[in-house]
Amino acid sequence: MIAENFNYDAPSTLEEAIALLHQYGDDAKILAGGHSLVPMMKLRFASPTHLIDINNIPGLSYIKEEDGLLKIGAMTKEVEVEESEIIKNKYHIFGDATKLIADPQVRNFGTLGGNLAHGDAANDHPAVMFALGASVEITGNQGKRTVPIDEFFHGFYMTAVQHGEVLTEIQIPAASGNYGSAYHKAERKVGDYATAGVAAMVQIGADGRCTKVGIGLTNVNSVPMRASRSEEALLGSDLSEAVINQAAQYASEDCNPSADLRGDEDYKRHLVKVITKRMLNLAISRAKNQG
């Protein structure tokens, strides 16, 4: 499998990259980890005429807590997330998710920014970002703007990143209090895209009530989605089994899976329900052990 030909640039500053994107117009694409883009180009599903490799731009790869936010640079690789102490200690959801994303070699190159910017509902990080209530920082000619994750995904392979812009940072409200998160997806074999996946985050108050909650779903809708009705049911509740069941039920009703080789609609809804329950319980138990 071989891609069509294209021009290649590897600028060393963000400004240059943005200028090149403007210069080449619609047919230019950013190359981050390349582990979604290159496979698509090899199959000739994508044929950009210019690739702007942003790997040589310093300062786009970091994980840090700052201003009440967990900030992840767009070029941070999956493997760096997996190995980060901050993440291992407080944001268990990333450990769950990265382990199930592709395989170690892919995780050595795939970036978090690319995983979101690809705009594919089959990718796992979008659901994680919904659960964590993330925002995405986008940089363009006019400077930076921040887009909440709920407004980020516009359609199949379409996101809020406009032409001439670069996703530069992911911002997540920092974990605080009794905070727990978890992710799981059903997959046909290891490294497969999700049959259905659920990301969950909860924060529990001193009275045992749910003070914060987020649930994101993978590959059961044409764009990544939040299970809003489930969140509403949980927020402020005592997180009893009945509420969790209700939330799981809502998630399974509100998603829109389509039938494919991975399963039919009914099976995927069933999985969403089962996994939502399990991830909420796991997030809750993690929350109880934290803080």
Place this chain on the structure above:
Amino acid sequence: MIKCKTSKEIGGMGHSKKRKEDARFIQGKGNYVDDIKLPGMLYMDIVRSPYAYAKIKSIDATKALEIPGVIAVVTGKDLEKYNLHWMPTLMSDTQMVLPTDTVMYQSQEVAAVIATDRYVARDGKEAVVVDYEPMKPLMDPFKAMDEEAPVLRPDKEGKTDNHIWHWEVGDKEKTADIFNSADVVVKQQMHIPRIHVASIETCGCVAAYDKVENHLTMYMTTQAPHAIRTVIALVAGHVGLTEEKIRVISPDIGGGFGGKVPVYPGYVIAIAVSFLTGAPIKWIEDRSENLQADSFARDYHITAEMAGTSDGKIQATRFKVLADHGYTDASANPSKFPTGLFSIGTGSYDYGAAYMEADAVYTNKPPGGVAYRCSFRVTEAVHAIERMTDMFAKKVGKDPAQLRMENFIKKEQFPWASPTGWSYDSGDYHAGLKLAMDTVGYDELRKEQLELRKEGKLMGIGISTFTEVVGAGPAKDFDILGIKMFDSAEIRVHPTGKAIARFGTKSQGQGHETTYAQIIAEELGIPMEHIQIEEGDTDTAPYGLGTYASRSTPTAGAAAAMAARKLRDKAKKIAAHLMEVSEQDLEWEPGKFFVKGAPEKSKTIQEIVFAAYTNHPEGMEGGFEATHYYDPPNLTFPSGAYICIVDVDPDTCDIKVRRFVAIDDCGNIINPMIVQGQVHGGLTQGIAPAMYEELIYDEAGNILNGTFMDYLVPTAVESPSWETGHTVTPAPHHPIGAKGVGESPTVGAPPAIVNAIVDAVHHLGIDHLEIPVTPFKLYKALKAKGYFGDNA
């Protein structure tokens, strides 16, 4: 422990010798076909059909030919000029090399682009414009058998339907009588799905025709280089490419498993183009092309029935098969066996009546029917008999292990005449199953299962006790395109006592360079390290039919022993001459002849060989060489007892193989390490169709999973940690008592796994599950039984 006759230094049979071939592979010095680079070599890429069934209205190569570096675009019409557009299949059917007017399956070869490098060839391929007139494909083999079904192969003279052949074996009336009066009958329709060998190396070749010498050197991924040479000569003899002008070289092969037996159109096009241009042509498939167009395996729809008594005695079986062969029968079976050795399907059980019939049909799917790590349709047969045995056990309420023990053919009953005409050579089925049960802790597990069930947990135990039939085969019955299925070995021992041996087989990872050396070491006492093994070059190796169907050890391994024995006879004469005693006074121990009663008087094999070149008896031919073509008197019948334990997640229906114990009996063992390795590999290729792999087509004829993204080859995570063991029941008729093992695990594992999964959910009303049993499929089955209530 295995007893060895030779010392570790000699390294004959029974020693776990490390492999001689490893050195190059672990250092990146293997020589696979894509590693070959010849001066002036051009690259070929193939335009393939997006439709399963379509008329080709036109092929426009103008744009492609405008691309710098594109040399030529070859179509069926071009090949037609040389009458090279069709070729015979190994089953004497016909297959298009390139179509002149109609494509018969999605991804069929339509045109070939020749260019200066693979990137340009790919650009050229994208630029070829083909105008198709799509037609409605016939995808369902049952519908293809309908009288009104459109005839797919009007090119075959007199063909008025899609039926390819009918086959039957056994006693129809006797079987029917038993079924009519039996206490218990179980019946199940099952599909052994279309799968792919998916060796990690795809297929490819470098065809290098030398115009001046009128000579073709064909480097290719083939498991049967000699047979290929003959086929090329048959196809291209009329343009002057006769058999002595053809050299087929099969370099290192990255896995074969039967998929590298057939002749694919790509090879033939590469030869044709090299023949016409005089340039070497390299063609290497992509993975997608490999999965979508190369020969499939299995695809048998079986209606299986078993009759027996209410106390669990099996009395008769009846199998009816519909075989979906795609658009041509490109199976790689021995000629007289259109269903291969499917008739082994009466299994390991002692009963007297069976009847089997099969019909084959054309559809708009890729051709094939290769023996994927299987001795020609044994996998299908074993699946049917082992599933039915379990269903029968459940029906009569007997433990499946107990029922098997009660029905096994007994050790004393061998040689055993099967109701479908085989003479099983030897076996000890009771010992195998007992060892498997003890190893796994069967009785404890049954108790645990009951406990878990009380807690709502799902755990299952599955058994498969199969009999294989390998080593094709005796010349009276077995041939491919008329060529008898013997195999050969040629041994040359050099004056210093070191040897080279050449074979007509071809290893694709089985370790022949090690095991053949061990067989010769066993017979001659020359250390195996000093025996060089060569295969895969038709100019140097003796003729043989190749490596597949677990036939190498039974045939070529025997040939090696027989050739070595010829040399030992010669050695004895020389030794007698050297020591001035009569031959009767000599006795052999590995590595030397000594005088009976005077062991200090001896000659080593090395001394004897040296004498063969320097001081041989008058009247004897000099040198120390022998060749043997081995025609087996019977096939060999390896067997196995496998037990699988699965845990099923009652909510997600995820299935986890907790343990898998495999006890194999392959007769005498040449190299335990290699046998064990073969079993491990075969088991993973057994779990694959049982739980993961299947080639899926939609009604429009599109393949839905033609890449490694969706064709789910198990990784180290899906593959459990296998537990292996063995019993030894030598093959009485075989020179070294070996039976062949490469395929037993692929054949025996799937029913053990499915039996375990069904066992886990049988109490919920499930009697049968079709492979691959995925969580999705299991969920659907349980849901249909009301297991999830009605709110999910």
Place this chain on the structure above:
Amino acid sequence: MKKNITFKVNGTEHSVEVEPRELLIHVIREKISMTGSHIGCDTSSCGACTILVDGKSAKSCTLLAVQANGKEITTVEGLATAEGLHPIQEGFHLNHALHCGFCTPGMMMRAIEMLEKNPNPTEEEIRWGIAGNLCRCTGYNNIVKAIQWASAKMQDKELPSTEPEFV
């Protein structure tokens, strides 16, 4: 359109001219003529092409050669030294962790990075660690053993038996 790139392969510097679309695996195999790394798929699924790029295991069929500019690459050809085989090579040989050998180079390169990061992996960790590498021949048991053996050897620990456990 063409680009000049310079990189080190197994310690030796190479400068080659490539089209931006050329895949690293093709350049290594065809322009540097090191054919030890293989191609087993077209969807980044099999790992046969795994090499080390600046020490990180990489599917070289999913990297453009231009991305390797200035990088240090290690392939299977770079493992053995004048002193002998790399422990992972020895481990694979002694534990019969290869049959056809096609997946072997990629499998070993992956294992090397895994052991570097986690010198004492559990069986479970090894299996997940090689989940991006398909082997159709071995059933993986002996690959796991080989990696465990190499782990011991690299730390001068007592070496596990390399005899088959074949009851």
